[in-house]
Amino acid sequence: xxxxxxPLLNDTFVVIIFAAAILAMPIWLDPIGGNYPxxxxxxxxxxxxxxxxxxxxxxxxxLSFGHAAFLGVGSYAAVWSFKLLTMNVLPAVIFGVVFAGxxxxxxxxLSLRRTGIYFSILTLAFAQMSYNLxxxxxxxxxxxxxxxxxxxxxxxxxDSLFSDGSVGAGLPSTDLFGETMSGYPGFYFCAVLLIxxxxxxxxxxxxxxxxxxxxxxxNQNRMRYTGLNTRPxxxxxxxxxxxxxxxxxxxxxxxxxxxGAERMQWTASGEVVLMTILGGAxxxxxxxxxxxxxxxxxxxxxxxxxNVLTQAFSFLPDSVVDFVVPVVGLFVGSGWHLTxxxxxxxxxxxxxxxxxxGFRRIFNYFRSGGKTKPQSVEAHNQAGE
Amino acid sequence: xxxxxxxxxxxxxxxxxxxxxxxxxxLVFGTLGIVNFAHGALFMxxxxxxxxxxxxxxxxxxxxxxxxxxxxxxxxxxxxxTWFGDTGRIIIDYSxxxxxxxxxxxxxxxxYVMERGLIKHFYKxxxxxxxxVTFGLAIVIQEIIKAYFGANPIPQPAPEILAGSAxxxxxxxxxxxxxxxxxxxxxxxxxxxxxxxxxxFLQFTTYGMVVRAGMRDRETVGLLGINIERRFTVVFxxxxxxxxxxxxxxxxxLPPDYHLGMDFLVLSFVVVVVGGMGSLGGAVLxxxxxxxxxxxxxMNEVKEIFPGIDQIILYLVAVVILLVLPRGxxxxxxxxxx
Numbered sequence: 001x002x003x004x005x006x007p008l009l010n011d012t013f014v015v016i017i018f019a020a021a022i023l024a025m026p027i028w029l030d031p032i033g034g035n036y037p038x039x040x041x042x043x044x045x046x047x048x049x050x051x052x053x054x055x056x057x058x059x060x061x062x063l064s065f066g067h068a069a070f071l072g073v074g075s076y077a078a079v080w081s082f083k084l085l086t087m088n089v090l091p092a093v094i095f096g097v098v099f100a101g102x103x104x105x106x107x108x109x110l111s112l113r114r115t116g117i118y119f120s121i122l123t124l125a126f127a128q129m130s131y132n133l134x135x136x137x138x139x140x141x142x143x144x145x146x147x148x149x150x151x152x153x154x155x156x157x158x159d160s161l162f163s164d165g166s167v168g169a170g171l172p173s174t175d176l177f178g179e180t181m182s183g184y185p186g187f188y189f190c191a192v193l194l195i196x197x198x199x200x201x202x203x204x205x206x207x208x209x210x211x212x213x214x215x216x217x218x219n220q221n222r223m224r225y226t227g228l229n230t231r232p233x234x235x236x237x238x239x240x241x242x243x244x245x246x247x248x249x250x251x252x253x254x255x256x257x258x259x260g261a262e263r264m265q266w267t268a269s270g271e272v273v274l275m276t277i278l279g280g281a282x283x284x285x286x287x288x289x290x291x292x293x294x295x296x297x298x299x300x301x302x303x304x305x306x307n308v309l310t311q312a313f314s315f316l317p318d319s320v321v322d323f324v325v326p327v328v329g330l331f332v333g334s335g336w337h338l339t340x341x342x343x344x345x346x347x348x349x350x351x352x353x354x355x356x357x358g359f360r361r362i363f364n365y366f367r368s369g370g371k372t373k374p375q376s377v378e379a380h381n382q383a384g385e
Numbered sequence: 386x387x388x389x390x391x392x393x394x395x396x397x398x399x400x401x402x403x404x405x406x407x408x409x410x411x412l413v414f415g416t417l418g419i420v421n422f423a424h425g426a427l428f429m430x431x432x433x434x435x436x437x438x439x440x441x442x443x444x445x446x447x448x449x450x451x452x453x454x455x456x457x458x459x460x461x462x463x464x465x466x467t468w469f470g471d472t473g474r475i476i477i478d479y480s481x482x483x484x485x486x487x488x489x490x491x492x493x494x495x496x497y498v499m500e501r502g503l504i505k506h507f508y509k510x511x512x513x514x515x516x517x518v519t520f521g522l523a524i525v526i527q528e529i530i531k532a533y534f535g536a537n538p539i540p541q542p543a544p545e546i547l548a549g550s551a552x553x554x555x556x557x558x559x560x561x562x563x564x565x566x567x568x569x570x571x572x573x574x575x576x577x578x579x580x581x582x583x584x585x586f587l588q589f590t591t592y593g594m595v596v597r598a599g600m601r602d603r604e605t606v607g608l609l610g611i612n613i614e615r616r617f618t619v620v621f622x623x624x625x626x627x628x629x630x631x632x633x634x635x636x637x638x639l640p641p642d643y644h645l646g647m648d649f650l651v652l653s654f655v656v657v658v659v660g661g662m663g664s665l666g667g668a669v670l671x672x673x674x675x676x677x678x679x680x681x682x683x684m685n686e687v688k689e690i691f692p693g694i695d696q697i698i699l700y701l702v703a704v705v706i707l708l709v710l711p712r713g714x715x716x717x718x719x720x721x722x723x
Contacts, residue, residue: 063513114707117420117512121658122707124651125700132700137693266651270520277517330532338532341524348518349506 011202018285019195026184034296037183038255042295044190045251048197050275050287052244055201056237057273058282059210061217065120065269066107066127070100070242072134072264074249076141079148079259086158087172089181089189089254093247100246101239103130108238112231115220124266134261147260174254186255193251194288197244202284204240213237245272274340278347280354289355294340301336305329387554387563392680394553398569398638400676401576405631406653407660407668408583409624415600415663416620419504420512422519425650426526427625430495431488431632432641433530436539438484442477479544481637488629496625500618523646531643538640543568568637575634579627580669586623587665596620600663655703661716671714675699 021028025043029035034043053067074096081092111122134142142148150171159172174181181189204210212233215223223230253259262268271294279290309325309332316324331339351358410424445461452458465473476483503522507515542548547567554563587593599606599613606613632641639645656675660667681687683695694701706713 061513063516110704110708114711117516117662118658118707118711120516121654122704125655125703128651129697129700129704132696133693136696267647273517273520330529335528335532337524338528341521341528345518345521345525348514348521349503352510352514 011206014284015195015199015202018198022191022195023188025191026187033300037187039295039299040184040187041190041251041255042299043292044187044194045248045255046272046275046291046295047194047288048190048251049245049248049272050279050291051194051197051201052241052248053272054276054281054283054287055204055244056241057276058287059205059213059217060234060237062112062115062234062238063120063273064111064123064238064241065266065273066111066123066125067241067245067272068264068266068268069107069127069130070104070245071249071252071268072130072259072261073103074100074246075253075259075263076134076148076249077246078250078253079150079257080141082150082156082174082253082257083154084157086156087174088158089174089176091158092174092254093193093250096246096250096253097243098246100249101243104239104242104246105235108235108242112234112238124269127264127269128266131261131264131266134264142259142261144261147258149258171257174257181254190251190255193247197247198284198288205284209233209236274344276354278344278354280356283354283356286354286356293355297339298336301332301339302334304332387559388684388686390553390557390559390563391565392684393677394565394569394573396677396680397673398573398676399680400673401573402631402635402649402672403653403656403676404669404672405576405579406628406649407656407672408580408665409627410653410657411660411663411665411668412583412624412627413621414657415665416596416617417500417504417508419507420515420519421504422516422650422654423499423523423526424519424624424628425646425648425653426523427492427495427628427646428632428635428649429530429641429643429646430526431492431629432636432645433534433632434488434491434629435481435484435541435633435636436534436641438487439477439480439541442480442483481541481543481633485630485633488633489626492626492629493622495629496622497618499625500621504621505614505618523650527643527646534643536643538642540640541636543637547571572634572638576631579630583623583627584665592616592619652699655699659703659706659713661713664713664715664717667713667715674714675702678702 022044025040026035029040034040049067049071053064057063077095077099078089078092081095085091107123107126111119111126114122135144152171156172176185176189179185212223212228212230216230216233220230249259249263252263272291275290275294276287277290278293279288280286309328310321313321313324313328329335331342347354353360406424406428409427410421413419413421413424442465443463444465445463446467447459448462448467450458450460463473463477465476467473469476499522503518507518549567550564551567551570552561552563553565553570554560587597595606595611595613596616599611599616603613632645635641652675653672656671657668659675660669660671679695679699682698688695710716
């Protein structure tokens with residue numbers, strides 16, 4: 001990219017800031033009640049998922065409604081690696097990525113023959129097929145509705161080679177060369193992978209390959225007229241994106257070693273779409289931001305109930321409280337999806353570029369001294385439009 | 386032979402539901418160019434019209450139960466019964482078909498508000514954004530329903546006279562042990578009627594002719610001095626009504642709950658795409674086709690040969706059709722090709 005204008009931050013700097021922000025999450029999330037390991041792990045894992053989805057959707061504009069299938073396959077592969085080979089997480093993660101990649105190659109090879117909504121429906125159909133199969137015929141592999149779980153009697157071939165094979169009381173836990181992967185160590189493991197993934201995704205965005213994908217997004221026909229076969233590029237992007245999802249799925253299994261078919265349902269695919277759009281599709285940090293926000297609100301909002309609300313509004317007169325609590329109660333607790341839906345609609349209607357676009361507008365507004373001015377060309381490029 | 390006949394009926398029945406939802410979806414797409422992910426939610430809203438109507442007519446008051454003489458007992462008696470006696474009882478019995486009277490104006494209103502308030506602003510936005518905003522809307526509608534009606538399915542009884550089964554076997558000469566629920570037969574006829582009226586409206590009225598012209602080339606129609614947007618709003622409302630009444634009539638077959646819409650949405654999108662986006666005939670054809678294919682796949686004989694086939698057959702058919710026929714069964718060139 002021949003940008004005459006110098007970017008505000010150079011790439012190394014961005015990665016360093018990003019890494020610092022991620023690793024310091026336990027500190028800066030503490031005041032807003034986001035500092036517990038389970039939630040932090042989810043931030044990192046769904047961040048990876050969304051970043052991967054963004055490589056496909058943000059760069060090429062192909063809206064896949066079947067990414068949950070890769071997440072599910074990653075989880076299953078990881079749990080099987082725990083069961084058969086070792087409780088070490090590295091092989092599990094590798095298997096998760098590889099199997100998701102293979103599935104993505106098959107699905108991508110077929111689905112990418114079509115574009116637009118036909119592509120969306122094809123990916124959706126494949127994901128629903130995987131989901132339904134995981135529930136029914138593939139029960140020996142997936143353990144159907146119960147979900148795949150560890151058992152004490154699992155063979156764990158590699159583990160039994162290197163130790164005396166005795167298993168302590170209860171189920172073994174996942175580890176990385178002796179370090180147990182639950183709580184904060186688990187989060188830091190996911191965080192390191194997230195930073196690596198972010199770096200890779202950034203390299204892809206800046207590479208000729210990424211430019212090619214952006215070209216496909218803006219006008220696929222014109223790309224073809226120049227004599228370029230777009231299919232291999234699309235397929236590569238699809239596979240990379242699927243592998244990210246597989247990695248996220250295997251990390252879900254690492255932090256909590258069980259895998260259920262509901263991870264593959266189409267609503268899970270919808271969720272990652274929401275995350276990406278909310279943050280800003282086609283931007284680097286947007287998807288991560290969206291994923292964090294949705295997971296944060298899911299945890300915080302869904303824990304509210306009427307009692308908490310009554311306390312929170314106790315400064316108001318009683319008659320007002322009686323009115324306010326049920327109304328607000330609609331939006332929190334089990335009804336937090338309503339908030340999500342509304343928030344999402346508002347974003348799509350008023351801010352199609354997502355939160356990142358919003359920040360950029362605010363930033364530009366202040367930089368131009370309170371005068372609104374048309375967006376710079378660079379900002380447009382960044383949004384990947 | 387009996388089994389096959391039953392499966393065909395089952396398939397037609399399922400297909401009728403798919404076809405009705407898909408018809409509205411493809412109508413909206415063909416006219417407004419909008420991919421409406423909230424269409425399943427409209428189906429669900431229709432179903433909950435029936436629930437609301439039933440709640441309304443069975444509003445009860447406690448009265449002394451004269452049948453019990455040993456002690457003072459009370460029973461719930463609906464107001465309608467107190468006021469109108471037998472007529473009231475009949476109204477309660479027929480609450481499901483009668484709730485269509487509530488559903489039509491309600492869905493008309495919902496469709497109109499939705500189109501003017503939200504969809505209108507998305508005509509020129511990319512399909513991906515249309516999908517996303519209507520998906521958000523679907524979540525919102527679904528959660529509101531959940532907040533008011535709870536998460537559990539609410540069974541709706543069919544009218545008593547139609548609760549049993551029809552002796553279908555005797556009609557076609559296949560013996561007496563071939564029976565089929567009356568209500569499902571009614572549903573089948575009803576959807577046939579609805580589909581026919583939608584087609585008749587588009588085919589035989591001047592209004593429909595203009596709409597069809599607008600589907601072909603809205604710009605030219607607009608240049609002729611016709612306010613095509615206004616007509617398209619009406620079309621959207623019609624699609625909402627079709628989905629709504631389909632939902633009402635489906636309640637005795639499947640007790641409605643809040644995610645009914647989402648369940649049907651995915652399948653009806655598959656149906657629309659298989660039929661060809663924007664093709665009305667294609668949607669109906671694909672709806673019945675997929676319904677029949679699905680019910681045959683769930684026969685035990687088939688399942689023994691291909692285990693699990695009933696779970697994936699719809700998607701499998703969809704994938705094959707899309708890969709072989711890029712525009713679905715009856716899609717026109719130039720639709721969604723960009």
